[in-house]
Amino acid sequence: MNQQAVGKEIRNLRITGSSSVMGGTYNSVKIVGEGMIEGDTSCAKLSCVGTLEVDGTVAADKMNIVGTCEVSGGLRGGELKTSGTVSVGGTTQLRELNIAGTIESKNHVYSEQIKLRGMLHTLGDCEAEQFTARGIFEIGGLLNAGKLQIHLYRDCKAHEIGGGHIIVRKAKWLHPLSFFFKPSSSARLTVSVMEGDHIYLENTIADIVRGNQVVIGPGCEIGLVEFKEHFEKRKDAVVRDNRKV
Amino acid sequence: MEEELISKKDLLELTGISYGQLYRWKRKNLLPEEWFIRKSAFTGQETFFPKQKILDRIDKIVNMKDDLSLDELADMFSPASKAISISMKELIERNIVSLSASKAAESYIGQSEMYTFEQTLCVYILDYCLQTGEISLDEGKTMLPTFLEHYKKFKEQQCELILLRKMGVSVFLLVPSGGEIHFESGVKIILRVDVPAMIEQLKLKLMAI
Numbered sequence: 001m002n003q004q005a006v007g008k009e010i011r012n013l014r015i016t017g018s019s020s021v022m023g024g025t026y027n028s029v030k031i032v033g034e035g036m037i038e039g040d041t042s043c044a045k046l047s048c049v050g051t052l053e054v055d056g057t058v059a060a061d062k063m064n065i066v067g068t069c070e071v072s073g074g075l076r077g078g079e080l081k082t083s084g085t086v087s088v089g090g091t092t093q094l095r096e097l098n099i100a101g102t103i104e105s106k107n108h109v110y111s112e113q114i115k116l117r118g119m120l121h122t123l124g125d126c127e128a129e130q131f132t133a134r135g136i137f138e139i140g141g142l143l144n145a146g147k148l149q150i151h152l153y154r155d156c157k158a159h160e161i162g163g164g165h166i167i168v169r170k171a172k173w174l175h176p177l178s179f180f181f182k183p184s185s186s187a188r189l190t191v192s193v194m195e196g197d198h199i200y201l202e203n204t205i206a207d208i209v210r211g212n213q214v215v216i217g218p219g220c221e222i223g224l225v226e227f228k229e230h231f232e233k234r235k236d237a238v239v240r241d242n243r244k245v
Numbered sequence: 246m247e248e249e250l251i252s253k254k255d256l257l258e259l260t261g262i263s264y265g266q267l268y269r270w271k272r273k274n275l276l277p278e279e280w281f282i283r284k285s286a287f288t289g290q291e292t293f294f295p296k297q298k299i300l301d302r303i304d305k306i307v308n309m310k311d312d313l314s315l316d317e318l319a320d321m322f323s324p325a326s327k328a329i330s331i332s333m334k335e336l337i338e339r340n341i342v343s344l345s346a347s348k349a350a351e352s353y354i355g356q357s358e359m360y361t362f363e364q365t366l367c368v369y370i371l372d373y374c375l376q377t378g379e380i381s382l383d384e385g386k387t388m389l390p391t392f393l394e395h396y397k398k399f400k401e402q403q404c405e406l407i408l409l410r411k412m413g414v415s416v417f418l419l420v421p422s423g424g425e426i427h428f429e430s431g432v433k434i435i436l437r438v439d440v441p442a443m444i445e446q447l448k449l450k451l452m453a454i
Contacts, residue, residue: 127272129272144268145268145272146265146268146272162264162267162268162271163265163268164263164265164268164269165265192290193290195253195264195268196265196268197263197264210264212263212264226254245254
């Protein structure tokens with residue numbers, strides 16, 4: 001491990017091998033191997049190849065995780081890309097979240113954009129202006145997004161979903177990602193209540209769906225649809241009850 | 246004090262906003278999480294809101310969203326202190342606080358050139374209390390240190406300032422809002438000040454140039 005002095009105050013932190021350091025403010029943090037940071041940490045750039053454990057909160061403009069990263073507190077910052085596993089104890093607040101691996105959160109996840117190609121698991125809410133999923137998610141609270149695009153590869157779950165545009169489709173076999181990650185034909189989205197302006201659903205199991213314009217596509221099992229302007233049920237869909245409000 | 250509730254469906258119908266807008270405003274923190282009250286109804290789970298508060302808020306958002314961005318609105322509604330400093334002279338000139346309130350506050354806050362948001366808020370609340378005519382200037386002077394000392398402890402939680410009087414003795418309390426409190430007989434609640442509402446008013450006045 002060496003800490004290079006850059007300028008007066010802000011240093012770089014680099015861990016190669018195995019080491020444990022105190023938190024603080026750094027310019028760039030790079031971990032290759034195994035690192036343990038004790039205390040709150042803020043930095044411009046964080047990259048981790050290997051294992052990183054932070055006892056405290058992390059604030060970083062740019063994060064790139066290959067391997068595992070465990071943060072006991074909250075996570076704040078700009079962009080997070082992970083192809084490994086990130087687990088967060090506190091709330092996650094980001095601008096851009098790109099998940100090719102796994103994110104596990106015990107609390108809320110907020111990000112302007114969420115692109116999911118791996119797995120997102122949170123016990124709290126999940127909020128995003130744009131939420132695009134080609135993976136697996138399980139959300140304990142509310143999934144709230146302006147534009148929600150879900151391609152079902154495996155079973156997904158959320159307690160509640162709300163937003164402007166909600167589109168849920170079966171994953172296409174022709175998508176390049178399907179070459180590596182085969183969509184399961186029995187993949188379902190399970191949700192208790194869904195509310196939005198424009199809703200299009202496939203393979204979705206829900207108790208209640210409320211919206212202005214609702215189209216229920218094939219493979220859906222919906223208890224009750226409440227709509228304002230338009231309701232359409234495609235074949236192979238089960239809708240037990242619908243009413244115009 | 247039981248608040249009247251309104252269901253989400255009725256709210257949307259009454260105000261004419263859509264699900265998308267409602268969820269968007271929630272994402273932008275224009276509607277606080279505490280207002281979303283989940284209850285089970287015969288159609289499954291339903292969300293309810295405190296009627297008066299949410300209608301007031303939506304009215305404000307709808308009226309102001311043309312002039313201000315959603316982020317600016319969120320900033321105004323949030324109980325978080327704004328990072329500002331302003332001179333007392335400016336506050337008086339812009340008619341945000343009265344001269345007598347600022348005079349009273351001066352000895353507690355100090356004659357610093359610039360006031361922070363929290364200090365400004367304190368003077369603003371004092372001014373409000375004095376304007377109501379319910380408290381005397383002397384009582385106001387006991388309120389100032391109470392507020393300055395304890396307000397920080399609430400962090401960004403919503404709180405209420407209460408003035409009690411019994412047999413001519415006045416007591417100031419700072420309590421978290423939403424909770425119920427009961428007093429012995431003979432105690433009179435003179436004044437209840439909803440601090441978040443005060444913050445909102447103050448921010449609006451500070452923003453208007």
